[in-house]
Amino acid sequence: QKEVEQNSGPLSVPEGAIASLNCTYSDRGSQSFFWYRQYSGKSPELIMFIYSNGDKEDGRFTAQLNKASQYVSLLIRDSQPSDSATYLCAVTLALQKLVFGTGTRLLVSP
Amino acid sequence: ETGVTQTPRHLVMGMTNKKSLKCEQHLGHNAMYWYKQSAKKPLELMFVYSLEERVENNSVPSRFSPECPNSSHLFLHLHTLQPEDSALYLCASSLGLAGGHGELFFGEGSRLTVL
Numbered sequence: 001q002k003e004v005e006q007n008s009g010p011l012s013v014p015e016g017a018i019a020s021l022n023c024t025y026s027d028r029g030s031q032s033f034f035w036y037r038q039y040s041g042k043s044p045e046l047i048m049f050i051y052s053n054g055d056k057e058d059g060r061f062t063a064q065l066n067k068a069s070q071y072v073s074l075l076i077r078d079s080q081p082s083d084s085a086t087y088l089c090a091v092t093l094a095l096q097k098l099v100f101g102t103g104t105r106l107l108v109s110p
Numbered sequence: 111e112t113g114v115t116q117t118p119r120h121l122v123m124g125m126t127n128k129k130s131l132k133c134e135q136h137l138g139h140n141a142m143y144w145y146k147q148s149a150k151k152p153l154e155l156m157f158v159y160s161l162e163e164r165v166e167n168n169s170v171p172s173r174f175s176p177e178c179p180n181s182s183h184l185f186l187h188l189h190t191l192q193p194e195d196s197a198l199y200l201c202a203s204s205l206g207l208a209g210g211h212g213e214l215f216f217g218e219g220s221r222l223t224v225l
Contacts (some may be wrong), residue, residue, distance in 0.1 A: 005151070008150070034213075042216075042218065043216035043219050044153070044216050045216070045219050046214065085119040090153075097155075098155070098214075101152055102153045103152075
């Protein structure tokens with residue numbers, strides 16, 4: 001089992017819709033969870049982090065964490081073509097090791 | 111300049127060449143990282159330095175040799191590489207070690223092609 005798993009996509013959504021990106025992780029002891037966005041040809045940039053169960057909202061982005069199910073998701077409301085990118089989930093495993101998933105490619109069509 | 115800068119942005123080298131990648135951070139951070147990004151693979155941590163001391167080396171082949179002369183600069187020395195080493199090499203920094211609550215700030219990357 002991979003330490004951090006994401007569907008590679010592409011996930012295609014129309015402009016204005018809600019995009020839902022999912023990530024599962026293997027280590028029940030994980031404490032910190034991050035979402036990075038990577039545009040094609042660019043480097044990753046952090047857009048959200050979450051440490052506690054539940055939802056965390058920042059503008060059009062909502063991160064959701066369910067530690068019992070070992071599941072973290074990112075919701076993007078009112079998706080825009082400029083949101084088209086690869087979204088990387090990263091999780092802090094035991095011994096403070098930060099591990100990335102392979103990323104989900106999101107395509108938002110006008 | 112601000113943020114994390116990497117040079118060169120693109121590098122083509124033969125298997126017998128020796129080259130170096132350079133990274134500089136202007137954020138006052140204490141930790142610096144080298145990551146390798148290959149197509150369809152997760153970001154792969156190569157080396158971590160905290161306050162100029164190497165704290166992690168993820169079983170990276172010895173043909174990759176890191177150097178951290180101070181908390182603002184990080185180098186990756188390359189020699190006798192293999193074609194499978196062709197990838198995007200990303201430098202990152204964080205205020206503390208990113209395993210905790212640290213946010214990683216990435217450079218734009220050095221695209222390496224080994225012929």
